[in-house]
Amino acid sequence: MIVWTVANQKGGVGKTTTTVTLGGLLAERSERVLLVDTDPHASLTYYFGIDSEQLEMSVFDLFIKGKNVKKEEIIQMLCPSTIEGLDILPATMALATLDRTLGSKTGMGLILKNALEVLSDEYDYAIIDCPPVLGVLMVNALAASSRILVPVQTEFLALKGLERMLRTMELMQSSQSKAYRYTIVPTMYDKRTKASLEAYHRLREMYGDRVWTSVIPVDTKFRDASLAQQPPSTYAPKSRGVFAYSTLLTYLQQKR
């Protein structure tokens, strides 16, 4: 099972949209896919019409049960989606308390990694959607994954703090003693504005081949798809936004 994390401390940059769109495209290509929601605000969970408040079990329970959680227990936490081959490990608001209650305990950084290893023969891909926070949930996501996707809006202010954040994420992951692989995904690119073009060139100057070779354009179909509670790849398969994500997916699969 290949595990990707989608993360950025800046809010509203398209983390959930990236997770859902890539997940939908992989399921169309007959891969078995698990989407993991680690955001207490539960956007991914709500996206698929799952009422986070009604859930009895969620990612939060993985942290309560700790290292000895059994496969059957994890499977009970999963929710099917309307898409064949695509399941959700949902989030609840209770995750917002994790940093305060468990943050300083040792060994809490590998809970998600352990749980996904238990499930690794059930799925081909797992994609983890992160909250816009550098906390214990992010540490877990980084430890569990082989590559981090960092959506970055193509605007100048979005480039501020990016360098520092990438370094902090590297530190958070370095305790896992493995290669730190990330791909910057320029998103919400608006070809009509000069600011977008300039910011994109600046990104490529600063990060070279760590930046994906293309961009995700601004596309209103993404909002419409979330209103329809369908992955963009199902809702608007021929849209330029989905086409861009399928190019990204091919690029990522070649990189492994």
Added chain:
Amino acid sequence: MIVWTVANQKGGVGKTTTTVTLGGLLAERSERVLLVDTDPHASLTYYFGIDSEQLEMSVFDLFIKGKNVKKEEIIQMLCPSTIEGLDILPATMALATLDRTLGSKTGMGLILKNALEVLSDEYDYAIIDCPPVLGVLMVNALAASSRILVPVQTEFLALKGLERMLRTMELMQSSQSKAYRYTIVPTMYDKRTKASLEAYHRLREMYGDRVWTSVIPVDTKFRDASLAQQPPSTYAPKSRGVFAYSTLLTYLQQKR
């Protein structure tokens, strides 16, 4: 001094934009204004061209010094802005560690409230920009303020989880035994799409007079203003976005 908090656990909804625009408008009306950045990603700090990584002192130091911080020490943390009468209390990435290190200690919820009381004869207004997280920084902001402004995108997915979040914020504040006053500010309203209109009507149905009587429209000038590192009220004073915020400001000042 009147203190407002701008908060929403959802990312990218316009919290920083709301804080900067209202701050700029108040300074134009010759009010003395302090903008407080409690987001570890430091968007507000970078907006004003302040390099968060070079700062010796920031909001983080208020938590280190604790209740006995002196007025001179707080004044040293402040940064002037290019706008007459508008100062910034900046943020650093170190704030990301607060929940893990101080979250469970008692008495950490009133640090910001105490500090702003010390400064209360220096400013007429203070506006606190929050990270998209329900944590110890949010507890501090809620305790320090008389009203919470909640920017909400006019789209269906943005309405999911809103009820739960407002209730959680009320619980976080109830320990301060004062009235819980919030105003929902519909933002990024796009009059061309039916989804925006429907979501706006849904908001009014659900929350009645807790929703501001108008909306902040989608306006590309906000991104341009942040690129120019000027408050929107300075950069594009006649834009429809700034006009909408000045109507909001008049509404809020009448509500006190």
